[in-house]
Each structure stands twice: as structure tokens, then as C-alpha cells.
Amino acid sequence: MTNDDASVADPSRRTFLIGMCGAAALAAGVGPALLADDAVAATGIKRKKNGKVVVTVRKVPELRKVGGRVLLGTVKGAPVAVVRTGSSTYEALDLSCTHQGVTVRESANGWTCPAHGSQFAEDGEVTRGPAMANLALVRTRWNARKGRLTVG
Ligand code: FES
The missing domain is CATH 2.102.10.10 (Rieske [2Fe-2S] iron-sulphur domain)
Structure with a gap:
């Protein structure tokens, strides 16, 4: 398993990154809702x-x-x-x-x-x-x- 595989397989890190992207989009005022x-x-x-x-x-x-x-x-x-x-x-x-x-x-x-x-x-x-x-x-x-x- 490579380091990239580990990051993709780690759901907590993925969840964190998705949350950060969503928070950044909201802070920037970008997004549909x-x-x-x-x-x-x-x-x-x-x-x-x-x-x-x-x-x-x-x-x-x-x-x-x-x-x-x-x-x-x-x-x-x-x-x-x-x-x-x-x-x-x-x-x-x-x-x-x-x-x-x-x-x-x-x-x-x-x-x-x-x-x-x-x-x-x-x-x-x-x-x-x-x-x-x-x-x-x-x-x-x-x-x-x-x-x-x-x-x-
Ligand atoms: S200034 Fe509002 S979309 Fe460009």
C-alpha cells in the first residue's frame, strides 16, 4: 500500500477534507444553497x-x-x-x-x-x-x- 492508498482508504481524513472544502465554499459564499x-x-x-x-x-x-x-x-x-x-x-x-x-x-x-x-x-x-x-x-x-x- 502506498501513502496515496492510505490517504484514500482513511475515511476520517477524507471526511475531514470534504468538510473543510464545504466550509471553505460556504465561507467564500460559493455554492447553490x-x-x-x-x-x-x-x-x-x-x-x-x-x-x-x-x-x-x-x-x-x-x-x-x-x-x-x-x-x-x-x-x-x-x-x-x-x-x-x-x-x-x-x-x-x-x-x-x-x-x-x-x-x-x-x-x-x-x-x-x-x-x-x-x-x-x-x-x-x-x-x-x-x-x-x-x-x-x-x-x-x-x-x-x-x-x-x-x-x-
Ligand atoms: S461579480 Fe458576481 S458573479 Fe461575478
Whole structure:
């Protein structure tokens, strides 16, 4: 048995290396599932059977002030966040970077892409390339009487 054979046959080392690669990918913001769909189970956020997500904004602490935002997980296959843009206005953003599709992350003033550094304002407007376009808006429907935003 060579040293290479020993390393392949040692499951604990392999498991460790796989775990380290996964942790590094998550730390770098690379990967398909950065937004846990568990977020949808949070109070005030419900996923419907048709894939849409309903946000009861008064129950979501992150949306109590203008500029607040909450990650919804994936909505119909896209990573989505809701941003409060005014006293009673909200936007749902597709968090797929418009450069090459990597999921952007929250940053102090908006969103930053971990792949090549594009930056976007809180409302999704591109502020630094290489991305050339704003983050896409996801269709929403606002029910003022119930204070519910349906996303998707
Ligand atoms: S994929 Fe986001 S900057 Fe390239």
C-alpha cells in the first residue's frame, strides 16, 4: 500500500477534507444553497404549496424599519430577500448576481458578490462592477389590509 492508498482508504481524513472544502465554499459564499429555507419557517414567513412565500411584515422584526431586510431562502428556485424601501413599500430581490449568477451576501450598505466583488445598494441597484445590471426584482403582491406581502 502506498501513502496515496492510505490517504484514500482513511475515511476520517477524507471526511475531514470534504468538510473543510464545504466550509471553505460556504465561507467564500460559493455554492447553490447559501440561504437556508429554514428561514421561511420563521415567524411571519410562510411558504405556500405553490412555491410563493407570504410575509406578514408586522411579525418580522427585520422589516420594522426602512432599509430592513430579511432573507427568504429560495422562492421558485431563486435566492430571494425582502427589503423595506419605504413606510409601506417593500421590494423582493433575486439575490443572484447579474454578472455570473453567484448568490450575493448582505453587506453594510447593501449586497456584495463574493465571486468578483460586485456591489449593490439595498434596493438592488448596482454600484460597482463587474456586474452591469441591477439585481432583478421578484414579483410581489401587497395586501395592505392584512399587511402581507406575497412573493413569487
Ligand atoms: S458573479 Fe458576481 S461579480 Fe461575478
